[in-house]
Amino acid sequence: xxxxxxxxxxxxxxxxxxxxxxxxxxxxxxxxxxxxxxxxxxxxxxxxxxxxxxxxxxxxxxxxxxxxxxxxxxxxxxxxxxxxxxxxxxxxxxxxxxxxxxxxxxxxxxxxxxxxxxxxxxxxxxxxxxxxxxxxxxxxxxxxxxxxxxxxxxxxxxxxxxxxxxxxxxxxxxxxxxxxxxxxxxxxxxxxxxxxxxxxxxxxxxxxxxxxxxxxxxxxxxxxxxxxxxxxxxxxxxxxxxxxxxxxxxxxxxxxxxxxxxxxxxxxxxxxxxxxxxxxxxxxxxxxxxxxxxxxxxxxxxxxxxxxxxxxxxxxxxxxxxxxxxxxxxxxxxxxxxxxx
Amino acid sequence: xxxxxxxxxxxxxxxxxxxxxxxxxxxxxxxxxxxxxxxxxxxxxxxxxxxxxxxxxxxxxxxxxxxxxxxxxxxxxxxxxxxxxxxxxxxxxxxxxxxxxxxxxxxxxxxxxxxxxxxxxxxxxxxxxxxxxxxxxxxxxxxxxxxxxxxxxxxxxxxxxxxxxxxxxxxxxxxxxxxxxxxxxxxxxxxxxxxxxxxxxxxxxxxxxxxxxxxxxxxxxxxxxxxxxxxxxxxxxxxxxxxxxxxxxxxxxxxxxxxxxxxxxxxxxxxxxxxxxxxxxxxxxxxxxxxxxxx
Numbered sequence: 001x002x003x004x005x006x007x008x009x010x011x012x013x014x015x016x017x018x019x020x021x022x023x024x025x026x027x028x029x030x031x032x033x034x035x036x037x038x039x040x041x042x043x044x045x046x047x048x049x050x051x052x053x054x055x056x057x058x059x060x061x062x063x064x065x066x067x068x069x070x071x072x073x074x075x076x077x078x079x080x081x082x083x084x085x086x087x088x089x090x091x092x093x094x095x096x097x098x099x100x101x102x103x104x105x106x107x108x109x110x111x112x113x114x115x116x117x118x119x120x121x122x123x124x125x126x127x128x129x130x131x132x133x134x135x136x137x138x139x140x141x142x143x144x145x146x147x148x149x150x151x152x153x154x155x156x157x158x159x160x161x162x163x164x165x166x167x168x169x170x171x172x173x174x175x176x177x178x179x180x181x182x183x184x185x186x187x188x189x190x191x192x193x194x195x196x197x198x199x200x201x202x203x204x205x206x207x208x209x210x211x212x213x214x215x216x217x218x219x220x221x222x223x224x225x226x227x228x229x230x231x232x233x234x235x236x237x238x239x240x241x242x243x244x245x246x247x248x249x250x251x252x253x254x255x256x257x258x259x260x261x262x263x264x265x266x267x268x269x270x271x272x273x274x275x276x277x278x279x280x281x282x283x284x285x286x287x288x289x290x291x292x293x294x295x296x297x298x299x300x301x302x303x304x305x306x307x308x309x310x311x312x313x314x315x316x317x318x319x320x321x322x323x324x325x326x327x328x329x330x331x332x333x334x335x336x337x338x339x340x341x
Numbered sequence: 342x343x344x345x346x347x348x349x350x351x352x353x354x355x356x357x358x359x360x361x362x363x364x365x366x367x368x369x370x371x372x373x374x375x376x377x378x379x380x381x382x383x384x385x386x387x388x389x390x391x392x393x394x395x396x397x398x399x400x401x402x403x404x405x406x407x408x409x410x411x412x413x414x415x416x417x418x419x420x421x422x423x424x425x426x427x428x429x430x431x432x433x434x435x436x437x438x439x440x441x442x443x444x445x446x447x448x449x450x451x452x453x454x455x456x457x458x459x460x461x462x463x464x465x466x467x468x469x470x471x472x473x474x475x476x477x478x479x480x481x482x483x484x485x486x487x488x489x490x491x492x493x494x495x496x497x498x499x500x501x502x503x504x505x506x507x508x509x510x511x512x513x514x515x516x517x518x519x520x521x522x523x524x525x526x527x528x529x530x531x532x533x534x535x536x537x538x539x540x541x542x543x544x545x546x547x548x549x550x551x552x553x554x555x556x557x558x559x560x561x562x563x564x565x566x567x568x569x570x571x572x573x574x575x576x577x578x579x580x581x582x583x584x585x586x587x588x589x590x591x592x593x594x595x596x597x598x599x600x601x602x603x604x605x606x607x608x609x610x611x612x613x614x615x616x617x618x619x620x621x622x623x624x625x626x627x628x629x630x631x632x633x634x635x636x
Contacts, residue, residue: 064438066445111620117437118380118579122571123620126613129568133609253568257445264442297457300450307443308428311435 018186025178029171038170042242044282045177049184049235051262051278052271053228056188058260059268060197061224062204063112064121067128068232068259073135073251075101075233076240077142080151083241085141090154094237101233102226104131109225113218128253135248147247151240167241177238184231188271191227200224201269254296261303267313276315347479352597358486360593361493362555365548366563366570367577367585368500369421369541375580376517376537379429379437382444385567386451387420387542391549392558393459396466406468410492410550417546418539425538430531448564455560468554489551496544497586503540504582513537517580569596569609572616 029038054068079097082088088096108127112120135142142148154167154176167173191197199220202210207217240246258281266277281302285295306313312320370384391413399409424447432440470484504510515523516533524530549563556562573592577584592612599608 064441111617115620118374118378118441119575119620121380121438121441122575123617125568126572126616130610130613130617133607133613137604137607137610254449257449260442260445261449294457296449296453300446300448300453303446304428304443304450305446307439307446308431311439 018182021182025175025182029174035170038174039242040283040286042170042174042177042238044279045174045181046235046239046242047259047262047278047282048181048275049177049231049238050259051266051274052181052184052188053231053235054259055263055266055268055271055274056192056231057224057228058263059270059274060192060204061200061221063109063221063224064117065108065112065124065225065228065256066121066260067108067124067126067131067253067256068229069251069253069255070128070131071101071104071229071232072236072239073131073248074104074236076236076246076251077135078233079237080148080240080246081141084148084151090152090237090241094154094234097237098230098233101236102230105225105227105229105232106222108229109222112225113221125253125256128251128256132248132252135251142246142248145248147245148240149245151244151246153241153244173242177242180234180238184234185271185275188227188231192271196220196223204269257303258299261299263313265302265306265313267310267315267317270313270315270319273313273315277313280314348601351480352601353594354480354482354486356594356597357590358482358489358555358593359596360590361490362548362552362566363570363573363593364493364586364589365489365496365544365551366566367573367589368496368582369544369548370570370574371577371580371582371585372500372537372541372544374574375582376513377429377534378580380441380444380571381424381429381538381541382441383420383424383447383451384542384545385563385570386448386455387417387545388549388552388563388566389455389560390420390451390563391417391546392466392553392562393455393464393549394546395550395553396464396558399466399468404467404469406470410547413546413550414543415546417549418543421538421540421542421545422535424542425535429534429538452560452564459560461559464558466553466558471554485554489555492547492551496547497582500540500544500582509533509536569612572612575616576619 028041032038032041050068050072053071054065057063057065057068075097078100079090079093082093082096083090108124111123111127115123136145138144153173156164156166156168158164165172167176192200199210199215200223202213202215203217203220210217236251239250243250262277262281263274264277265281266275267273281299285298288294288298310317366384366388369387370381373379373381373384394416395406395409395413398412399406402408424444428443428447429440432443468485468488470488473484474481475484475487504514512523512528513533513536515526515528516530520530545563548566552562552566556565569592573585573588576592577586577588592615595611595615596608599605599611603611
């Protein structure tokens with residue numbers, strides 16, 4: 001590494017990457033003018049947020065959660081019910097959605113801290129099934145399987161005398177969600193580069209050794225679930241107001257498997273891997289739509305093959321590639337992926 | 342007021358039938374977890390494929406249900422052998438989440454491939470025993486229900502006899518207790534693990550053939566049962582066969598009673614609530630055997 005600054009510094013190469021990403025986000029809706037692709041891009045940004053949160057929990061803290069979609073569902077329903085039934089302002093409702101997602105994550109982690117591996121996987125699956133059934137059966141609040149219709153888009157933001165940004169406009173909505181995705185990334189990036197990230201990784205690699213260094217696994221698992229699920233809650237709020245309708249099926253366990261596929265295929269323990277996975281698994285199936293709806297078959301096959309042959313996912317392959325052919329990209333492609341035993 | 346007693350008795354019968362299906366569906370999962378400490382997420386789809394194999398064989402043979410059951414067993418065994426060879430065997434020494442994630446992929450793949458070929462419309466799988474209704478003292482059940490219970494008892498009994506009485510069964514138990522020590526005693530791990538998968542998945546096929554005529558036969562038939570099967574495996578204590586049987590019957594009873602007295606959707610909430618409570622307060626399962634392994 002040529003950088004002499006401490007690992008805390010957000011080095012100049014990283015500023016360039018960030019500016020590049022923002023430029024790409026700014027240009028994308030100008031290139032893709034039709035509402036179909038703008039919709040795909042917005043869903044993609046939502047999926048990126050979900051995959052980032054799951055990667056924080058699974059990739060960094062090493063807790064295999066099979067119920068991540070439940071947390072976005074909790075966020076989505078919390079904010080939507082507040083907006084449609086109680087007339088609460090969207091932005092306040094979104095904060096409540098974030099809080100509800102995070103709280104639910106902490107609630108699950110109360111069970112999770114005592115469990116690991118397969119037990120946690122099944123517990124989180126059970127949590128997702130309970131959430132789904134509550135959404136279906138609590139008809140007085142959630143309208144059950146019929147769903148909630150006509151969810152308004154977020155109210156316009158007005159800076160008096162300067163500008164009014166309407167989120168009924170697809171382009172502005174995309175900027176809003178993409179901005180939230182970038183902020184989520186930056187927050188998680190800084191967290192994972194901080195001592196908190198080291199603590200999480202220590203817990204992931206060997207909880208007993210971590211405990212002998214004074215790192216409390218219990219505490220850090222709760223932190224990871226709380227943060228990862230709060231982001232999922234926010235993604236859920238955006239999803240609801242973007243789609244305009246909310247049905248429990250959008251948060252069924254199959255959706256959790258899709259999120260897991262994004263993280264695993266992109267490469268876990270590597271935030272930009274999660275982004276890569278989310279983009280690939282959102283956009284490629286749309287491109288393949290012409291040859292029939294093979295979306296889920298592709299997901300399943302890709303998930304199996306990557307889990308079998310590429311433990312580091314696609315980002316792991318890219319990192320190896322970069323290490324072999326030149327050091328220039330090393331700074332940007334640094335990874336703290338799990339040790340794949 | 343209506344007399345509740347017949348309703349109670351009828352629900353106990355329904356619960357035991359459903360519980361027997363759950364026991365059949367979970368035996369294989371428990372066996373694999375007990376011996377190997379692994380979860381085969383595609384177990385559900387082995388059940389589905391077993392059910393479809395039984396359906397097509399029954400149709401081809403003019404409704405011979407017994408041949409259909411054998412076909413389902415064979416299909417299950419074959420799938421078990423394949424998944425062991427392609428996923429569990431190559432990932433034997435990998436991080437334990439990798440085989441789980443890989444089989445989630447296999448499950449999604451199998452379900453949607455089946456869907457692509459067979460469509461979402463439910464198949465009417467009529468076993469010759471479905472239409473024979475047995476009435477006794479105001480209660481009624483079909484001969485198929487009785488057959489399910491009998492087959493479940495036979496399956497459990499033969500698994501027990503195999504594990505306790507035969508040399509191979511003893512070797513399997515040794516392997517479950519301590520893989521390294523068993524290896525040192527000259528036990529061929531590779532063969533035994535392959536055998537475990539074959540037996541466990543044959544049970545999945547059998548479960549499919551049994552539930553096909555009772556539940557709705559679609560590409561998601563197995564998946565609708567499997568999530569509960571996971572709950573049963575945990576509530577019974579991972580890898581504990583006695584616990585699985587008790588938990589399977591218990592969940593069957595809980596489900597039939599909540600469906601009767603509350604609503605069908607509530608049964609999932611009750612079952613998974615019980616799962617989370619078990620995990621929180623008694624993570625070794627109802628019948629504790631393997632302490633300190635999951636914490």
